[in-house]
Amino acid sequence: MDRFIQLTAYVAVAEEESFARAARRLNMSAPALTRTIAALEQTLGVKLLNRTTRFVRPTEAGLRYLDDARQILARMQEADDAVIGINAAPRGHLTMTAPVLFGKLFVMPQLVSYLQTYPDMQVSALFLDRVVNMLEEGVEVGVRIGELADSSMRAIRVGSIRRVLCASPQYLAQHGTPQTPADLAQHQIIAATGVGTNTEWQFTENTQPLTIRVKPRLTVSTNDAAICAVIMHAGIARLLSYQVAAEIQQGSLQTVLSDYEPAPWPVHVVHREGRGGSARVRSLVDHLVQGLRQQTALQSVD
DSSP: OOHHHHHHHHHHHHHHTOHHHHHHHHTOOHHHHHHHHHHHHHHHTSOOEEEOSSOEEEOHHHHHHHHHHHHHHHHHHHHHHHHTTGGGSOOEEEEEEEOHHHIIIIIHHHHHHHHHHOTTEEEEEEEOSSOOOTTTTTOOEEEEESOOOOTTSEEEEEEEEOEEEEEOHHHHHHHOOOSSGGGGGGSOEEEETTTOSOSEEEEEETTEEEEEEOOOSEEESSHHHHHHHHHTTOOEEEEEGGGGHHHHHHTSOEEEOGGGOOOOEEEEEEEOOOSSOOHHHHHHHHHHHHHHTTOGGGTTTO
């Protein structure tokens, strides 16, 4: 059996964690897909997938093989792209990731523009408030906020953001404006778990780090909910500057304790392509970098 077909089938099943979904993705029948995977496991003499009535997941050996299979398929796609001159007109499918609210505000307009520019491309966007393991989850391109821990990723900086404390003018008029981080003990605190569950907030005082433990009166699971609560005068929240840039500009929110803000976080577009990369990945990375660098909400502290 054609090894390319086997690798493609295995990657699809491993990523979808389902023979049925993988079959639909590949436009194959489920029995044919099952036979293909069985033939691959028989050829290798290794069990690649654990199958139950509820899910299908790679074994330990299968995870290692999945990484190699993805790289082989990517290299084959690059070779095909190069020989037919696809660099001038990218086509195919890409998966990318970004934080939820960042994706909604900044990435989605760039993706729409990208798809209009390259009609033969398809993109799957994973907007998640967690760090996606791009290698394990089959993601080619991502937007990362904060210092990069994974040195294997190629990264292009597109701006930076701040961690800001904000409240509505009405709340501050009623409760007063905190002058130092210690004053937060006298205020109603809104904590957004999308920014982090830690109740020890970091500040900088005279270039030295300062930690203040806060006791939230309201804890919400999304940044959107925290923004709504702050706008409704419920207290002071710590958010990321881009998340409330529009509200601050409109005057419905204002920042406090700006002199004590910690160092800004960088924003990068990252990708896991090897040397050269494919036209598909390069085209999306270039499009995102150009578009995001034009966003004033990401450049105000550069």
